[in-house]
Each structure stands twice: as structure tokens, then as C-alpha cells.
Amino acid sequence: MKPVELLRSDTPACRELLHFNNAGSSLQPRPVTDAVLQHLLLEQRLGGYEAAQANAEAGQQFYTAFAALLNCNPREIAYVENASRGWNLLLQAIPFDAGDHIVTGVSEYASNYLSLLHLAKTKGLVIDVIPNSASGQIDLEKLEDALDDKVRLVALTHIPSQSGVIHPAAEVGRLCQQRRILFLLDACQSAGQTVLDVNEIQCDMLTGSGRKYLRGPRGTGFMYVRHSILDFLKPATVDLSAISWLQRNHFEWRDDARRFELFEHYVAGKIGLAVAAQYAVDNNMIESAAVIQRLGHRLRQQLASIVGVRIHDSGFIAEASQCSHLGGIVTFNTPLPAETLQQRLQTQRINSSVLRQRNTRLEFEDRGLGDINRASVHYFNTETEIARFCDAVEQAIA
Ligand SMILES: Cc1ncc(COP(=O)(O)O)c(C=O)c1O
The missing domain is CATH 3.90.1150.10 (Aspartate Aminotransferase, domain 1)
Structure with a gap:
């Protein structure tokens, strides 16, 4: 890791502020802000599409940087505008049947739980909320007891925004893998805060935000989708950039996680977030x-x-x-x-x-x-x- 003096000199706001709100939105290091500003200036000079073309390599680095951060293939990464959008895109793509159960924890992020509640009401699903043990971590015994053959999805927030606890994501992943239950991990607070290895955790899907411990720009996020489950998921929306339109009434999905992306997005923010992810890896x-x-x-x-x-x-x-x-x-x-x-x-x-x-x-x-x-x-x-x-x-x- 770089010496703290260097990390702080990369972070100009450290001189002005005492910032203990990194779980809300952290301070950007200079290279992140520079990358965003440079791209915005390029858009001013060249036009939006032309700037994206000129900076295409920086845009591509988004996928390689996140693949390095999460230990996966760049084709398993997609850009989204925030974690909640990514999480909902994935949730809505799971082909649930009425009566299916979703298991989550008592520390689940509020909007996630509310989305589950909404889906459960509209699709006739059942939500099982697993309590935490005395350590504040999800009770693994109770979780194991709940994982019967009605359970279609386990959705867990890795590090809740409302407590210092790190939930044992890899143990949860192991239980899910043994039973072939889908595992969606909310890594919003853990990305940039703790080591995240999707193969060790064995999650099938993971979502996160740019602005928190990753120190990226606001209005940016990312998601990981294990390649082997891609065709099982049914994206709720179709965008021209997510498919190949082969015949008037026929299209094929892209063969990577970018089938969840939309053509129009915050290009400068995506480039800035790529720099932030690489900064975290390099550090x-x-x-x-x-x-x-x-x-x-x-x-x-x-x-x-x-x-x-x-x-x-x-x-x-x-x-x-x-x-x-x-x-x-x-x-x-x-x-x-x-x-x-x-x-x-x-x-x-x-x-x-x-x-x-x-x-x-x-x-x-x-x-x-x-x-x-x-x-x-x-x-x-x-x-x-x-x-x-x-x-x-x-x-x-x-
Ligand atoms: C644990 C957790 N999950 C999800 C979110 C939502 O992230 P976003 O605001 O990027 O949608 C947050 C935001 O605070 C969070 O702390």
C-alpha cells in the first residue's frame, strides 16, 4: 500500500476536512477526478459520441479493472448508474414462480428489502428473514435450516450500512452452492473496504456503488454476473446495445454481462470509476x-x-x-x-x-x-x- 502521506496528498480534501463519512460517499483521489474532468472537457471539445470514441480504451478499462478487483472475467462485469439499479435489474431477471422463497438477512439494505417486499407481493413469493447471531453476523445455523427446496434466491448485504459487521459471505456462498441456490451479494459497502473474490465467495451475482469505499464518482455503479447463469436470467428490458438485432422479429442477447447495460450512460463517470477500481487494486x-x-x-x-x-x-x-x-x-x-x-x-x-x-x-x-x-x-x-x-x-x- 502507498504510504499514508501519499494517499492523503492524492486526496486534496484531506487538508480541509476530517472525513468520516466514507460509507456515505468517500473522497475521490486526484486521478479519479482528473479522469472525469478530462473526459468532460473532451466532450466539450469534440462532442459526446466523438469523445467516447476517442477515449474508448479508458471506457474498456472499466471491465478489466473490475475483473481484477473481483477476480473474475471482464465479460462478467457490467456498468450501472448505481447499486440499487443493478440489484433490481438482477432481481427482476430471475424467473421466479409463485410460492418460491427468497432468503435474506435482518441487516439487508433497506431498499433491497423493500424491492423484495414489492416483488413478493406482485409475484406471490415468500421472504424469509434470517436473524443475526450474538456477533451481529447472520446466523449460519438458522440460515442453513431455512435453505430448503423452496428457496430460489439468497440475497445478502455483505457489509450493512447500519453496522460495522462484515457478514460471512463465503460461508453463505458455500451453503448456497451445495444446494444450487442463487446467491446475490450486495457489495456496496464492501467493495473497496475489504477483499472481494467472487470465486472464493461463490456468489452468482454481485452489485456495488462507485462513490463509497471505492472512492469513485457519484452516480456510478457496477455489477458482476457469473457467466454460467447468464442465460438463465431474463433481463426485464432490451436495449439495442444489449443485443444483436438479426431479423425483423428476432434478436440475440450479447453473450456477456453487458446485456444488462443501456447504450446511454454517464461515460465520464464510468471512466472515473474504472480509475477508482484500478486505484484500489494498485493500492x-x-x-x-x-x-x-x-x-x-x-x-x-x-x-x-x-x-x-x-x-x-x-x-x-x-x-x-x-x-x-x-x-x-x-x-x-x-x-x-x-x-x-x-x-x-x-x-x-x-x-x-x-x-x-x-x-x-x-x-x-x-x-x-x-x-x-x-x-x-x-x-x-x-x-x-x-x-x-x-x-x-x-x-x-x-
Ligand atoms: C449496503 C448498501 N447497499 C445498497 C446501497 C444503495 O446504493 P446506491 O445508492 O448506489 O444505489 C447502499 C447505499 O448506501 C448501501 O449502503
């Missing part, structure tokens, strides 16, 4: 994931030592040198309303966020939580920033 995901985990643990430890602060990341042990199931997302509350604390920090140019119970109903209702605070660290953050953040929290609640 060594194993090392950067370890740094994020270490900083997350340190932040939890220091926050926990402040009177009035409660940490909500399940299974956190302050005395431990590390909690291997927890990542860079730290959730906590103080005697102040969560929003008041966030606003007080923001006046000092300290970015964090608020998790609202109404957006995390499944998990927060079960755990009896209201709105709480979230601080999410990245590898370019430092221990000095953690100390400054904790001082600011302490002063805000004094």
Missing part, C-alpha cells in the same frame, strides 16, 4: 482492508472510553486487539440526538452521518435502537484524526 486490497479494520477498531475503542458514548457494533470488545468481524463502519450514540451531534461536528468540518430507525426498520426495531450516529473510516484517515474526532465528540456532549 493492494489486502493491506488497505487491514488498515481500515485497524482504524475502525481504534475509533471504537477511543469512542467507548468517552463517558456517555455507547458503541452499537455487535460483538465489539474494547480490550481485544482486533475484532475480525468488524470493519470501518462505526455506529454509536451519545446523550445528544444523533442529528444534533452530527450538525455540531459538521460546523468544525468533521463529516459523519446519522442512521435513522425508519430506514433500518428490520434491524433497528429488533435491536430496540432509535436514530444513532455513524462514523466510517478509510485507509487515508489517521489516528490523529481519530483523536480529533473523539475530542470533538467529547466536547459536543459535555
Whole structure:
């Protein structure tokens, strides 16, 4: 991994801000912003189609960079405008029959769960929600019990936006593979935060967003579709660029994941996201994931030592040198309303966020939580920033 000073000098905003909102939208490194701006200028000079043509290689790098990040073939990658769009495209392409079951976890991302609910209502499907165990991770025994022959899909959020937990995706993948059940992984918070190897995880489909731990532009996302399941899926929409139109009444789908793409897209953003994915790969995901985990643990430890602060990341042990199931997302509350604390920090140019119970109903209702605070660290953050953040929290609640 590059030395932190270099990573920070690549990230100009570090000089101005203390950014602990990487789970919301991280800070772009300079090469990403430069790539986006250069392409926009090219569009200004040449015209949109001509700029895309002139920069075609940069557009193609999207597929090779994500293949390297996820350990798959570039033909298994597609560009989408955000993770939710990709996730829904895949969900809607699965040929469900009435009565089929979908298994998900209590930490599933809110919009994912709502989409499942909508689909279940319109197609007569059944959703089984598996609780978490005491560690905050999905209960693998209960999951295994639920995986009977009615189950068509397991949909799991790898790292939830509302807790620091990393769910055991590879164990879930193994259970699904043994039973030949489709496995859709939401890697929105894990892409760029932790090592993602689709072969090790054995997921059939995976979706993610550009702006979070990958540090790409807003309005960008990606998905992975295992080549062997491509023809089993039935895309809900047909776009000229996704097919070959062979005869008046006959077309054939592209033989790769790009059959889910649309011709018109944010080309500059796609190029920027390709640079962000390559930046993550070049920076060594194993090392950067370890740094994020270490900083997350340190932040939890220091926050926990402040009177009035409660940490909500399940299974956190302050005395431990590390909690291997927890990542860079730290959730906590103080005697102040969560929003008041966030606003007080923001006046000092300290970015964090608020998790609202109404957006995390499944998990927060079960755990009896209201709105709480979230601080999410990245590898370019430092221990000095953690100390400054904790001082600011302490002063805000004094
Ligand atoms: C775990 C998780 N999944 C999905 C999403 C949705 O991503 P997008 O906003 O790119 O659609 C988010 C966004 O916060 C998320 O945290």
C-alpha cells in the first residue's frame, strides 16, 4: 500500500476536512477526478459520441479493472448508474414462480428489502428473514435450516450500512452452492473496504456503488454476473446495445454481462470509476482492508472510553486487539440526538452521518435502537484524526 502521506496528498480534501463519512460517499483521489474532468472537457471539445470514441480504451478499462478487483472475467462485469439499479435489474431477471422463497438477512439494505417486499407481493413469493447471531453476523445455523427446496434466491448485504459487521459471505456462498441456490451479494459497502473474490465467495451475482469505499464518482455503479447463469436470467428490458438485432422479429442477447447495460450512460463517470477500481487494486486490497479494520477498531475503542458514548457494533470488545468481524463502519450514540451531534461536528468540518430507525426498520426495531450516529473510516484517515474526532465528540456532549 502507498504510504499514508501519499494517499492523503492524492486526496486534496484531506487538508480541509476530517472525513468520516466514507460509507456515505468517500473522497475521490486526484486521478479519479482528473479522469472525469478530462473526459468532460473532451466532450466539450469534440462532442459526446466523438469523445467516447476517442477515449474508448479508458471506457474498456472499466471491465478489466473490475475483473481484477473481483477476480473474475471482464465479460462478467457490467456498468450501472448505481447499486440499487443493478440489484433490481438482477432481481427482476430471475424467473421466479409463485410460492418460491427468497432468503435474506435482518441487516439487508433497506431498499433491497423493500424491492423484495414489492416483488413478493406482485409475484406471490415468500421472504424469509434470517436473524443475526450474538456477533451481529447472520446466523449460519438458522440460515442453513431455512435453505430448503423452496428457496430460489439468497440475497445478502455483505457489509450493512447500519453496522460495522462484515457478514460471512463465503460461508453463505458455500451453503448456497451445495444446494444450487442463487446467491446475490450486495457489495456496496464492501467493495473497496475489504477483499472481494467472487470465486472464493461463490456468489452468482454481485452489485456495488462507485462513490463509497471505492472512492469513485457519484452516480456510478457496477455489477458482476457469473457467466454460467447468464442465460438463465431474463433481463426485464432490451436495449439495442444489449443485443444483436438479426431479423425483423428476432434478436440475440450479447453473450456477456453487458446485456444488462443501456447504450446511454454517464461515460465520464464510468471512466472515473474504472480509475477508482484500478486505484484500489494498485493500492493492494489486502493491506488497505487491514488498515481500515485497524482504524475502525481504534475509533471504537477511543469512542467507548468517552463517558456517555455507547458503541452499537455487535460483538465489539474494547480490550481485544482486533475484532475480525468488524470493519470501518462505526455506529454509536451519545446523550445528544444523533442529528444534533452530527450538525455540531459538521460546523468544525468533521463529516459523519446519522442512521435513522425508519430506514433500518428490520434491524433497528429488533435491536430496540432509535436514530444513532455513524462514523466510517478509510485507509487515508489517521489516528490523529481519530483523536480529533473523539475530542470533538467529547466536547459536543459535555
Ligand atoms: C449496503 C448498501 N447497499 C445498497 C446501497 C444503495 O446504493 P446506491 O445508492 O448506489 O444505489 C447502499 C447505499 O448506501 C448501501 O449502503
